Amino acid sequence: MEEETRDDIIGIINNEEPVNEEIxxxxxxxxxxxSRAKPKIKITKEPVEPVVAVIEEVVEKxxxxxxxKEIVKCPDCHMAMTVHTLKYIHKRRGFCKADVxxxxxxxxxxxxxxxxxxKPITEDTVNDYIKQNPDIVTNYxxxxxxxxxxxxxxxxxxxxxxxx
Numbered sequence: 001m002e003e004e005t006r007d008d009i010i011g012i013i014n015n016e017e018p019v020n021e022e023i024x025x026x027x028x029x030x031x032x033x034x035s036r037a038k039p040k041i042k043i044t045k046e047p048v049e050p051v052v053a054v055i056e057e058v059v060e061k062x063x064x065x066x067x068x069k070e071i072v073k074c075p076d077c078h079m080a081m082t083v084h085t086l087k088y089i090h091k092r093r094g095f096c097k098a099d100v101x102x103x104x105x106x107x108x109x110x111x112x113x114x115x116x117x118x119k120p121i122t123e124d125t126v127n128d129y130i131k132q133n134p135d136i137v138t139n140y141x142x143x144x145x146x147x148x149x150x151x152x153x154x155x156x157x158x159x160x161x162x163x164x
Contacts, residue, residue, distance in 0.1 A: 074098070
């Protein structure tokens with residue numbers, strides 16, 4: 001082994017190249033990628049047969065016509081429209097002019113029946129009615145008292161609910 005000199009060691013520490021030593025470069029051979037094997041294709045020549053064009057008559061299918069889109073005339077007013085309009089719109093919504101009634105001839109209005117004037121209600125008729133049906137008045141007064149009590153309860157409840 002060769003002994004390293006002090007200058008060499010200082011050079012190594014300072015990342016310098018050694019002065020006295022020869023620089024040897026190693027030459028590495030370049031590796032090429034392996035070529036892949038190509039498939040071998042055999043080309044053979046075959047006789048070409050002429051193509052015989054067969055022409056067939058194209059039979060056109062009748063187009064489907066939507067039955068509701070056919071144009072027809074209204075049997076009443078003779079107006080042209082589709083079947084759908086005739087069936088579902090024209091008559092049902094009142095567009096048919098044949099269905100329109102002519103302006104109504106003013107009918108003779110019957111004279112109003114003269115009603116007999118009702119008898120004026122007097123105290124005597126009321127008193128007679130009360131005497132014949134005394135239960136009516138008592139029921140009426142009882143209902144009024146109950147309604148008054150209910151109104152008071154409802155007012156008290158609303159006051160309590162709104163107080164807080």
